[in-house]
Each structure stands twice: as structure tokens, then as C-alpha cells.
Amino acid sequence: LRGLEQLSLVPGTPWFELDVVLRESWPQDFSLSAEHLSLHAVPVINLFALDADPLRLAPLQTDYLLRPMRLQDGHTEIYSVNKVTASKHGVRQDYVPFSSFRHKGGMLRDEAPERYFHTRLKRGVNGLHDTWLILGGEGFDEDCLLASESLSLRLTGTHGQLPRKALQSSLLDTVVASTQVGLQVRNLCAPTQPCYPPNRDRFHWRVLSHLGSNFLPMLDSAEVLRGTLALYDWTGSELNRRRLAAIVEVRHHLIQRFEKGFLLRGVDIEITLDANGFCGEGDISLFGEMLNRFFGLYADIHLFTQLTLILQPTGKCLRWNENHSQRIPG
Numbered sequence: 001l002r003g004l005e006q007l008s009l010v011p012g013t014p015w016f017e018l019d020v021v022l023r024e025s026w027p028q029d030f031s032l033s034a035e036h037l038s039l040h041a042v043p044v045i046n047l048f049a050l051d052a053d054p055l056r057l058a059p060l061q062t063d064y065l066l067r068p069m070r071l072q073d074g075h076t077e078i079y080s081v082n083k084v085t086a087s088k089h090g091v092r093q094d095y096v097p098f099s100s101f102r103h104k105g106g107m108l109r110d111e112a113p114e115r116y117f118h119t120r121l122k123r124g125v126n127g128l129h130d131t132w133l134i135l136g137g138e139g140f141d142e143d144c145l146l147a148s149e150s151l152s153l154r155l156t157g158t159h160g161q162l163p164r165k166a167l168q169s170s171l172l173d174t175v176v177a178s179t180q181v182g183l184q185v186r187n188l189c190a191p192t193q194p195c196y197p198p199n200r201d202r203f204h205w206r207v208l209s210h211l212g213s214n215f216l217p218m219l220d221s222a223e224v225l226r227g228t229l230a231l232y233d234w235t236g237s238e239l240n241r242r243r244l245a246a247i248v249e250v251r252h253h254l255i256q257r258f259e260k261g262f263l264l265r266g267v268d269i270e271i272t273l274d275a276n277g278f279c280g281e282g283d284i285s286l287f288g289e290m291l292n293r294f295f296g297l298y299a300d301i302h303l304f305t306q307l308t309l310i311l312q313p314t315g316k317c318l319r320w321n322e323n324h325s326q327r328i329p330g
Helices: 138-144 162-166 203-208 213-218 222-230 238-245 281-296
Strands: 048-051 063-065 077-088 091-097 116-123 129-136 150-158 247-259 262-274 304-312 317-319
Touching (some): 077 116, 222 238, 222 247, 262 281, 281 304, 281 317
Parallel strands (some): 091 116
Antiparallel strands (some): 048 150, 077 091, 116 129, 247 262
């Protein structure tokens, strides 16, 4: 609900009514009640900032096991590595994520030495998922020659499966940090089970291959799109498999038009879906929002993207707004 702040309500009004008008008949097998509506509801994600124990580089070693600094409680896991910094002769040297493709290579290898990092997740003997840091680049090769070289890391942590195990039947209604306003909180459901990336062979390389702008033209068939989206489904849910199987056809249509004296180029991604593979029109709309965000990542300064869904058997068309970006392709 949006725009409630624009209503002219008399101060002290205890309640007001809203009439919801539907365009189509309401399904008979679903009964709506006040329990299905909640105001000021937001998702809560169990993530927090923390530091890692400093790493000391060793010659001939490229993989390093990361541990949260002074925190070995048997529950905390590393969600992501945000920053890796080396100090060399009083000058900070930052490592960049391998996925950003900002490291030097090929014809640029003779320029200023660069450093990059990549992470891998492996299940440890204690049941937790360990994060391994993989370093590379010409600058890293030079740093390894210095026995005293060390790295500092900034991480994002999570409690893993602890919230699901310990808080499944608990009421969360306490605010730890004090606020100026009287804030009251209460959880509406139990914490969900965390999802971990699969440890399949060449999984990371397949994901990295999706990061380039030139991957978008390859998503021009239902089979390729289903296989691509399946890489990001770590739940093993039968409902998600049905949604992916409902992708019937994929077509790309080139869009060109002049706007304010400039030629704009884009691609309309038309996807035909079998509506029987979803739990209703709301489920289809949510699936479309996910697809729109996914294809929007491939928009750049030279090409915008637009998503169109065609639903079978009704032939209904759902179209999202164009995704424009100032990102340089690469």
C-alpha cells in the first residue's frame, strides 16, 4: 500500500476502511482474512560485518582458509569477502574481485601490477561451510616473495543454520539497538533454512561465464535459459523446477529508435510461459520480476533490455519497463 500519508485523516482516527476492487473473479479455493495482511512488514536477513584473522602470505600458496577474527563459536560462517588489502612499504594495495574482471592480463600485463581474489565454499569436517580465499595476479606473485607480507580482510558474516535451529519456535520482539522512536518488532514466521551454493564440478566457472555482456545473445532459447536459471536455484524445490519447466519459448526482438537526437538500441526479450506451471498470476508476476532484474544486469550504455511475458493458454501479455544503464560493457 502506497500513498496512505496523503490521506486527510482526522487526528486520533482509530481506524479506516480500504475497498480493494479486483479485475477478475476471486478463486473460490482461497479465503482472504486479516491474517494475510500485515503493515510495515520487511524481510530480515541474518548478515553482519566482521573482520577476518590477518593472513600472512606464503610462497607457493594461493589458497587460504579464512577465519573470523576472535570468533570461533561453532556457528558463525562467512557469507562474503568484501575487501582484501595488502600493505606494502606503507602503501595500501587493494585486491579486486575476480568477477569484476578488472585485473590486468593479456596485452595489459606489463602495466601496473594488479591483484585479484576469488572465493570458494567447501563443507568442513565440523559441518560448517568454510570459505577459502584464492589469490592471483602479478602483484600477488611479487607479494609472495616478501615473507613479512600480510593481508587484512573485511567480511560479511552469518550465523548459518543457528537461527533455524534455535529460533524456530521463539518470539523475536526485542530491539537490541536503542532508537529515538518507540520501535516495536515481532517476527511473523520462523527463520528459514540457509541455502548454500552447490559444490559441483566447474560450477563457479559456469557462473563466471554469465558475467560478460556478450552472454545475453546466448539466452535466445528456452533450453539455455532454463539451464542458466537452474544454476541459481539452490533450494531443490519442486515448485522451482516446475516454474523453469514452464518456460516454453524465448525470442529476442531488436528495438531501435531515435530519442533526443540519439539512436537508442535495445532488445525485447519475449518469453512464453505455460501458466499451469505456476501457483497463480501472482506467482507469475513474481517470477517475471526476478527475470526482469536478471536481464537488467546485462543492460549497458549501448543496449537496454525489456522483458515481455506471453502466458499460455490465455495469450495474456505482461510487459516490464525498459532497463537502461550507464555501465560500460565488458
